[in-house]
Amino acid sequence: MGRLVLALCLAAAGLASVPSAARADDPVPVVVDQRFTTSDGVELQTTLTSSGPVAAKPTVVEFSPYGDNSQTLAVTPDYNYLLVQIRGTGDSDGGFDALGPQSQRDVVEVLQWACSQPFSDGRLALNGFSASAIVLYNSWHHELPCVKAAIMRSGTHELYRDLLVPGGILNLAPGAGVLAMIGAPALLQGADRLQRDPASSLDVLGGLFASGTGVLAHPSLDAWWAERGWRGDANDIPVLMLDGFYDVESRGAFQAFQALRADGAHLVMEGGHDGTPAGTDGGVGEAHAWLDHYVRGVDNGIEDTPEVSLVLAKGDRAAYLAGEHVRYDATDWPVPGTTWTELALATGKRLATAPDATRSTASYLTVPTLPTMSDVPTWSLLEAGGAKALTGALPLLGRTDAVAIDHLTGLTYTTAALSDDVALAGPVALDVPLATSTPGSGIWAILSDVAPNGSSHPLTVGRLSTSYPDLVPGRSLTDGGGAVVQPYGDYSAADRPRAGEMRRYQVELWPVGNVFRAGHRLRIQLVGTSLFSPLSLPALHTIRVGGADGARLRVPVLPGSDLASALR
Template sequence: MKTAMLRRFTLAAVLVLGACGGGGGGAPGAGSDAKWFTYERAEDYPGVAQIGGLKITMADGIELSASVALPADADGNPAEGPFPVILTQTGYNKSIPAIPASNDYLVKRGYAHLSVDVRGTGLSQGQWEAFGETEQADYLAVIDWASKQAWSNGSVGTWGASFMAITQLYTAAHQHPAHKAVFAIVPMADGYRDIVFSGGQTNIGFIPLWMGLVTALGVLPVEPDPVAPVTMLEHLSSALLNFQVPVILQSALGVGGYNYDGEFWRTRSPIEQADRIRIPTFIVGGLNDIFQRGEPLLYEAISRNTTTKLLIGPWQHLDGASGAGLPRDGVPPLNNLALMWFDQYLRGLDVGAASVPNVTQYYYGAERYATTTDWPHPQARAERWYLRGDGALSREPPAAGEGGRVVLQQPANGICSTSTSQWTAGLLGLVPLPCFDSNNLNENPLFEITYSTEPMAEDYVVNGPIQADLHISTTALDAGVLVRVTEVSPDGNSRELTNGILTASLRQVDPARSRYLDGQMIQPWHPFTEASREPVGMNTIVHLPVEVFPSSFVIKQGYRLRVTVGASDFPHGLPPVVDLVDQLVGVMTVHSDAEHPSSIVVPVVPRSALPAD
């Protein structure tokens, strides 16, 4: 037990702190009767031969470090190729044994697996700039090189989790003819909105740890290399002077332009290039992953042009990377899914990959997986619930003169919550604290006010993005707003399902990029630019459309749906210093009257959309 926990913790430190269909508009996909099946075949080879020390030279002379795992006999002698190739490009140092940069399960079934340290990481030369333009150009050079090696048959698929999933999407956008399939596990979509500055606030729970991890792994000499000391020194000096430390400090302070969305973050957002992906793509996500927001958006964008599948499990980032708990409800383990995907699209075998369900999601509350034909759910309809002055959550709008409720503005609410576990990628969740599974501790009325329905008369099923429309005022100059959605069991336990945060002065919405359902905005798109900032002012009532990240859950009969509103969600969000001074001391009022009806709109689907228990 202790050994397993230690291994899981080590994997967390490496994978977790490291990062982020077939159906939809025009691509062929599976119908409503699609079913899961487990695809398996025996090993073709009993062994794996690891060949290290490979160098791939980029256009500017920088050398990337690479290694390849080849099918082998029982003594480790490489088999005669060529083979279809699986490519993984990583920032976590492929030479560290704990990092899953190569998949022996696939290699033993006849694939060569090439692992490459991206520029400025691991044993590769150069300076790291986190998915910048130069690094993205390298991805194209690497896949071209991979397609021409003696052990390669010219067909390349990409595989991996987190950082290694993000690199796949950029690689696919290059449209290299050798690239045939993508299997992206817990990838990021929008660098700004998904993870770094959700709601316009700095994510200090994940980003410093991630950049610190990439830096630390880039100075470990784990493989003999005569130029390794020079490379390690280059990595360290770049981190301290050029990228990691300057970006973190300037983001925290709110200077240098990093705290606003712009070209820097758009370059580092795969969703901006998703419409260029034309090869079959499998996306794995998690209901509480750090990239919870973006994974279904990637599916939606890519599925317009190619066969695409989406699997979302009950996972935070660490468990999502491994597909923890599978097989379950007919959904196979991730290795079986990857084998099916690559056998179909790299080997050209007719194994039925296109016929599996387009979208498979876990539902909290029902505690099971269910399938559908697309995302957003085709049967979803918008339903609005009003936050009432007496703490009720009601379908009835508030009356004239109905009172508001107040909450103190302080920056450290939620320090022990499901959100904290999520935004440290599941790492802190390994510590068995009750507050990671229950939100009751945070629902102190001074810091987080609650609005609850009556017990549900029947199961209430929600699937998709959620929007809170709040009318607030503050005695400060600005405010940060947290909205949590929870389920409340008959014994009173409040379990967080999803949440959203927003800086009030960054509330402006671009209607053209926002999502609507039944004529109601249900997923606001905020520009988060300096030009879009709108003053709040003291004691002035303003309307905040808060994006609450998409989820799928059932509020069971006898349970209650609850919405909580607070002024902070630390460490998920902390305003940059220039904003924090305007929010730090104050009292925020959530208004609930006929003229200022605060509410939440949710996408409801029929109970029949889920399998019968």
Template sequence: MISQLKFPSHLPRHHIKRSSAMALAPEHVNPESIRTAYPSAWPQYPYNEAPPTPEQSEVRYSIYSELARRLRVRDGVELAYDVFRPFAPGEKFPALLSWSPYTRQLQGTLAPLGQNEAGLTEFWVPRGYAQVIADVRGSNDSSGAWDNFGPEEQLDLAEMIEFIAGQPWCNGKVGMVGCSYFGMSQLLAAEHQPVGLAAIFPYDAATDLYRDAYYHGGIYSAWGRFWFTSLMFLNHTGGRVADLSGFNNHFSRILSREDPFDCAYYQERSSGPSLHRVEVPTYFGCDWKFFGLHLRGSFMGWEGVPETTPKKMLIGPESRPRRPFGVYHGEALRWYDHHLKGMDSGVWEGAPINLYIQGEDTWRGESEWPLARTDWRKLYLSGDSLTENAGPAGERGYTVIPGTRATWRGEPKLVFRTEPFSSPTEITGPMALYLTAVSDQDDTDWFVFVRDESPDGSQRLLTRGMLRASHRELDPGKSEPWRPWHPHTSAEPVTPGEEIGYVIEIIPTCNLFKEGHRLKVEISSCDPDTDLIYTHEPLPRVVTNTIRTGQGGSYLLTPFIPR
């Protein structure tokens, strides 16, 4: 029985030791040993110990490369791709497709760039998998105009998968590998159900371009500007892209806020509306720190993919390092060994969901999401406290003046805390802030930060939520008490001076608050610029906001987990 990746005997023992301590972040990850058959990237598994693996693909092949190949698709566009496959003439292997506009050439480097996300060829090919890395249309060496996840790009993706499945070196089964753009594309591919696609492993895969990426709670995110800058450096400055019109058109459309409401432009480029079409086995993954972009998508994906589709999910700690993408290759190998090679990898043993418990630094298996045993409690904003006893009615307020040093720091803000927990207390799940407030303007923004505060005052940001006041409309059919659904299809101005109720979605989290720690909530109407790519631009107006507290006022719906 093979219980872990089999490491060569010549490696020092510290390279191969696996115990319950594998759930703890290593003190140091050697960045020079990421692109190897035994990557040092952490974690590799969503478990406290290396999982039992009766059968596993062994390292036995050298890498044969076929570079700068081209596939002509239905409209004459040519897609550039590289093939890396085991050097074994006459043998057939499953293939893994990595698909993005991030340039094929970047993906084989150690560059710690956010777009180095295709996964590790050095890991997969020696174990008997072919990896195909392709440039989407209009990017790098591919012709045509970039489509930003759009319909043409999706059709290209389906064609590429069917083409790969028919290659003489392929056994007819195709999976996909990579995170972020690479992960989001996996869900879009599965929805088209191309012949040959047998399983996917979408890690860091947002499912809603409007809600997850460009507009959070209806508030424009700086993420788009930063992401487009990265795309520009990769594609505009290298002299390879023949037609830059696709990039320029989409850059202009997003950056000029041409579509401030949710619409067909976003939805046809998002997997969310068609997740019911995903039929191949799907393994979702993300980490708790990625609430600014991808974390919500993992949970929406888990919910949206049919129960009849074999699926698993892991939500872990922050990866070390984040890039190049090299984490969870050990678990993905178990997944693809089973679904693409028919091996008894043991990947379906145990719970379908594995969560990393922050604050405790352990993994735990679960059977559903949200957790069925959740003890939902209302923590009222009362005075400066978060408490189950609402207390007398009251109010607290602040005035925001845009363009000041205070607003750049995310201030002013209101702070509410629980009493120190008398024993370790777990909060795991989605949350919602039911806010009752009065504004003296016809619109404003609400930002909510949730933190773990220790007795010495140090703190960790766990998650956040936000909502533009004019986007407060709810869709009752899609909303849950713990996860409101805002259509974001129109703006409803606020009547100045009128008391308004808001339900603000807060991205799920998981944390064990140690004895003496507090749950801390901050509420403001501006986002600190120090959030960098995940900051948001405040409305350019002076506004005074007053929050109703105590009896009949605001509360946080909080998922306590019995222990």
């Protein structure tokens, strides 16, 4: 089942191991299995795929936890491809360490070995998708020998923040899904392992169990998580990041680009786990050109293409996938010239350019919400894997029209209709004074595009546990006036509020990429956490609106757009 889900996700993302990069007259590929022994004696399964007889060529290396046949990029006959099954997964021995220090050390050792093998001409490249990208980001503080370039798609830059515990709220469904997808190939290949080394099966099972319990045992961002996140750049490797705005790990691509742009990184937002929008190839063409230029020295001009290329939706994810989108190119992220417009949550369900003159409060119950409506990053992954039949048959399930019944299951605030098109791209921040009846409850915010017919389409979400009100000093992104527009929360230790205590929370919503067309409206909704985050406690939340310190939403407006004018 895990491998089926992986295949569906890869196919949806346009990264399945198919011969799309090969030519009709190419020779039959040669596949060579070989075991590599690490410095601590653990054997890893590797598979080399070469077009025709094995010869010294530039070699693309991928470190995958998904077992046999999990290569995620088809390459031309100019390259060999080395798939390495991560320790404790697939047919590799040892214990899976949740992409921690042992797996990171293995990356370095395998690259050192591969660089000097007969199949390599000394030029290596890295490819990673999802987990195979995460282990590379986690390893970047090591010097990675012989690597000339890298392709990274839909991988987290910081595993805690980007995927498994965003906002200090356990993101259970993706975490459980990843473990299932890793565990299934390990079980399927268990027969080979039992014949070769029966004792290693206990290590594999123990590692998978320890990784799962490790996530639950570390709710705060502690040293265990620090070993499974970004720890600096010890390399000078040009990296191409590929992802999509609706992806379950989209924050990671933006943060990684910022960390590696000095090395010549490019960011292409054309889809990932969330599917490839029609009219694009999901960045596959850029990936091949990237390898050819930086590994083989081909003068194809890829280095002169825009550093940042964004495919923006036009109000609805389904329409975006069907081809209704617009491209926006830039030299950096956030896009230079972006301005953040502040919108106040106001009485009468209004989202306005000016706050109410007087203070008031509004309350809602944090009733668990349907993920199809409230958890667009996670649901986009499941839709790409086959769950689209549900929302396709019942489109209302994929909208936020009914996700909140004001003062009962949520609060809804909506702007007036826009008089002109407005393009938003960048991080979003919700600044909200809030009191909870239940310390440890979750703040959950949905940003949507409301069409003229009243249908409300989710674009991105923000999540924050009420146990984490603070920011890491100096790490948040601010606008020209000093307002925080991308909060960088401090999740190092829980600071639970007293019941009823009004505290200020700054909620990070993952970057939005959308053109709100004339006649459409912006909407922010505060609701209960998704059913995919079941450990967040139910509560009564009360927010402050109006006055100088009422709740605010800050949205990124691209150059050429004027949200304030469009709302006059």
